[in-house]
Amino acid sequence: MALPSYASPAERIWHYTYxxxxxxxFLFLIAPILIVIPLSFNSEPYFTFTEKMLSLDPTGYSTRWYDLLLTFGMNAPEATRDSSWWADAWENAAWIRATKNSLIIGFFATILATALGTLAALGLSKSDMPWRRPIMAILISPMIVPIIITATGLFFFYSSIKISTWGIPYLGIILAHATLGIPFVIITVTATLSGFDHSLTRAAANLGANPRTTFFRVIMPLILPGVISGALFAFVTSFDEVVVVLFVGALDEQTIPRQMWNGIREQISPAILSVATILVIISVLLLATVELLRRRGEKLRGISPQ
Incomplete structure (x- = not known):
């Protein structure tokens, strides 16, 4: 907001101080990101800025750590980069395998969290629903309770039901990540439903539409931006989560955060900074998408004139 011309000297001082x-x-919050990104291009295996980097010498910068993400764990990383080389990378590269696991787990956890969270939000949006506030508090508790407590509880619960013997890969992590993602879906969809005009559903019923048709033809198109926003938050939560994976994940269920954790414990390599940079870019793109969907949702509901 621009400072009005009639502002007093004290108001001008406070404006610029603010x-x-x-x-x-803002700089305090993004300082770690501003440091990580250039360090990921360090040509030396250090986590500090070298003299060449500080002097902007081109030889001090390299993409070798990004290349290591493709070659680490391969059988023949020095071979000619033909179709067989890429097949080797796809099957054996540790970071690529972790990425595939993260995408598979994140996809199914997001689908489950979005479906259950949307249904819960639709029920909680009804004013005549009994015990609405206690139920809401219970459903969003995974976002409030420390993650270490949730992970410990899931570990003992999974051990008691022997979920690892069911023969379904990633099942434990998918259910755990869906549990963590449901609160984000509930909050975003509930916020979207707060401005929903329920007279539209009554009008649809008066015109002969059954509840299923009313939901898919009237309700869903209007709340879709909120549903997609919640799904993106659920996916990011699953994609970045490491504590639960450490507790309930099998040895062959390495995700990107778990691979980063193992890299910090076993060998300090700037390749971790490269992964962190890629994750930052992905997070920024997802947040930008969420913001665009939020504005579109406001426009559909007539809240924003733009």
Whole structure:
């Protein structure tokens, strides 16, 4: 907001002081990202800025750590990069295998969390639903309870039902990540339903539409931006989660965060910084998508004139 021309000197001083405070807070929050990104291009195996990097010498920068993400764990990383080389990377490269696991787990956990969270939000949005507030508190508790407590509880629960013997790969992690993602879906869909005009559903019923038709033809198109936003938050939660994976994941269920954790414990390599940079880019793109969907949802509901 621009400062009005009639503002007093004290108001002008506070205005610019407020802007400086906001900039300092913003820099404090993104400082780790600003450090990680250039360090991922370090040509030396260090986690610090070298003299060549500080002097902007081109030889001090390299993409070798990004290349290591493709070659680490391969049988023949030095071979000619033909179709057989890429097949070797796809099957044996540790980071690619972790990426595939993260995508598989994130996809199914997001589908499950979105479906259950949307159904819960639809029920909680009804004013005549009994015990609505206690149920809401219970459903969003995985977002409030420390993750170590949730992981420990899931570990003992899975051990008691012997879920590892069911023969379904990734099942334990998918259910756990869906549990963590459901609160985000509930919150975003509930916020979307707060501005929903329920007279539309009554009008659809008066015109002869059954509940299923009303949901898919009237309700779902209007709340779809909120549903997609919740799904993106659930996917990011699954994609970045490491504590639960350490407790309930099998040895062959390495995700990207778990692979990063193992890399920090076993061998310190700037390849971890490369992965962190890629994850930051993905997170920024997803958050930008969420913001676009939020504005579209407001436009559909007539909240925003733009």
């Amino acid at each position: 802007l400086v405070i906001c900039v300092l807070i």
